[in-house]
Amino acid sequence: MSEKTVVLTDAASNRSTALPVVTGTLGDPAFDIGKLNKDTGYFTYDPGFMSTAATKSAVTFIDGDQGILLYRGYPIEQLAKHSNFLEVAYLLINGELPKADEFAKFDHEVTHHTMMRESLKNFFQGFHYDAHPMAMCMAAVGSLAAFYHDSLDINDPAQRKLAAIRLIAKMPTIAAAAYRYSIGWPIRYPRNNLEYCSRFLHMMFEVPSEPLQISPVAAKALDLLFILHADHEQNASTSTVRLVGSTGANPYACVAAGIAALWGPAHGGANEAVLKMLAEIGDAKNVSKAVERAKDKNSGFRLMGFGHRVYKNFDPRATIIREMCHKVLGELGVNDPLLDVAMELEQAALKDSYFVERKLYPNVDFYSGIIYKALGIPTEMFTVMFAIARTAGWVAHWLEQHETLDAKIGRPRQIYIGAPNRDYVDPAKR
Ligand code: SDX
Numbered sequence: 001m002s003e004k005t006v007v008l009t010d011a012a013s014n015r016s017t018a019l020p021v022v023t024g025t026l027g028d029p030a031f032d033i034g035k036l037n038k039d040t041g042y043f044t045y046d047p048g049f050m051s052t053a054a055t056k057s058a059v060t061f062i063d064g065d066q067g068i069l070l071y072r073g074y075p076i077e078q079l080a081k082h083s084n085f086l087e088v089a090y091l092l093i094n095g096e097l098p099k100a101d102e103f104a105k106f107d108h109e110v111t112h113h114t115m116m117r118e119s120l121k122n123f124f125q126g127f128h129y130d131a132h133p134m135a136m137c138m139a140a141v142g143s144l145a146a147f148y149h150d151s152l153d154i155n156d157p158a159q160r161k162l163a164a165i166r167l168i169a170k171m172p173t174i175a176a177a178a179y180r181y182s183i184g185w186p187i188r189y190p191r192n193n194l195e196y197c198s199r200f201l202h203m204m205f206e207v208p209s210e211p212l213q214i215s216p217v218a219a220k221a222l223d224l225l226f227i228l229h230a231d232h233e234q235n236a237s238t239s240t241v242r243l244v245g246s247t248g249a250n251p252y253a254c255v256a257a258g259i260a261a262l263w264g265p266a267h268g269g270a271n272e273a274v275l276k277m278l279a280e281i282g283d284a285k286n287v288s289k290a291v292e293r294a295k296d297k298n299s300g301f302r303l304m305g306f307g308h309r310v311y312k313n314f315d316p317r318a319t320i321i322r323e324m325c326h327k328v329l330g331e332l333g334v335n336d337p338l339l340d341v342a343m344e345l346e347q348a349a350l351k352d353s354y355f356v357e358r359k360l361y362p363n364v365d366f367y368s369g370i371i372y373k374a375l376g377i378p379t380e381m382f383t384v385m386f387a388i389a390r391t392a393g394w395v396a397h398w399l400e401q402h403e404t405l406d407a408k409i410g411r412p413r414q415i416y417i418g419a420p421n422r423d424y425v426d427p428a429k430r
Contacts, residue, residue, distance in 0.1 A: 089392035113169035114190035142256030176203035231393025305366030312359035
C-alpha cells in the first residue's frame, strides 16, 4: 500500500478494511470510505455531515478554528479590500484573477446577458402582489430552464460557461423585478452603461417620473457585501446545487434548488430573521432578556446571526461587515438604533459562558441586514441579496463538478428504523 492508509477492523467479525487517507492542499485529511460497506458490511452514519466530506473542491477553503476564508487561495480580507464582485465571480469560476482584457470580456458578456425574456416578465403577474420575493426568485430562476433547456448541452464546456454567465447576469434583474412587482411599480430594464451593483440599485429604485442618482457609497457597500457572500465551501445551498447537478439537471434547475435551500432561517434566511429579532428586542435594555431566552432550550428561540457549523471563531465576514456598518451608515448619514442593539447583543453574548463554551460567534448574517436596511433594501429582500451574490459560488461549484471526470450521482444511504418485513392485512382484519 503506497499511499497512507488506516486499517479498520471489526473485532466481532474480524473483518478489516484498509481506508486510504485523502489529503488536500489545506485542511484536515479524510478516510476514503468508498469501499467500506463492500469490505466490512458497515455504513458510516453522519447526519448533517458533521465529519463527512462529500467532494473534493478547489473553489473555497475555510479554517473554522482560525477564522480563515480563502476564495481560490486569496484571503477574503484582501479581496474585500482590493477587488470587486464581478472580478471575484470570475475568480471563483475560472480559478485565477483576470487580466485586464479577460475581465473586460467577462464584464461585457455579463452586461449583455442581463435582460430576461419579455414572457418571463409576465411570469411575475401570476403572483399575488405580496408574494415573498424569495418564492418569486426561486420560481423565476427555475423557469429559465424553460427558455434554455432544449438549447443547453451541459456536456459542452462553452455552453456550461454561457449558462453560468446568464445566471450571474440575470439574478439581479429577476431579484429587482420581484421587488418592483411586490410594491406595484413597473419592472425596469437593466442599464448597460452602469456597473453591476449600480445597475441593480437602478432597477430596484428608479421611478419612471425622474432620473435616479445612484449613491457610489451605496454601490460600493453592496459590492463588498456581494464579495463576502459569494461562496462558502459546501454549505447547505451549495451542496444542494451539487446534488441536483450530479443528476445531470440543467443549471437553472440547480440554482433554483440552491435558492430554495438558502431560504431557510438556519441558512441564508438568517439575515432577514436577525433584523426581525433586533426589532423585536427593540432596545439595548432588553438584550439580557433575549440572551437568557436564547439559552433556554425550551424557548425555541435562538440568537439569529450567531453560531456556525464550521466557524468556531469569529466569522471573518462578520468582522468586515461590522466595521463596514459604522462607515456606511456614517457616510449615508443613517442613524439606526438597531445597530446599537446588535452591538450590545454581541457584547452580552460573547461574555456569556453558554455562547463562549459552544463557540457561538456572530456570523455573516448578524450585521449584513443593518447595511441592507441603510441602503433602502426591505427586510424581505435580504435573503434575495444573499442569493444574488451566492449565484457566483453556486455556478462555480456546478462548473467544477461537471469538469470532474469521475463525478457520480449523489445518493446517500440510510439506517433503516422502520417496520420489519410483514404481510399485507386485509382491511376487514385490521
Ligand atoms: C449561514 O454553512 C455555511 O457556510 C453557511 C453560511 C454560508 O455562507 O453559506 O455561512 C451562511 O447559513 C450562516 C448561519 C446563519 N444561521 C443562523 O444565524 C441561525 C442561528 N444559528 C444556528 O441555528 C446554528 O448556529 C447553525 C445552524 C448556524 C449551526 O448549527 P450546528 O452547527 O448544527 O450547531 P447546533 O445547532 O448543533 O448547535 C450547537 C449548540 C446547541 O446547544 P447544545 O445542544 O450543545 O446545548 O449551540 C446551540 C445549540 O442549541 N446554538 C445556539 C445557536 N446556535 C447554536 N444557541 C443559541 N443561539 C444560536 N444561534
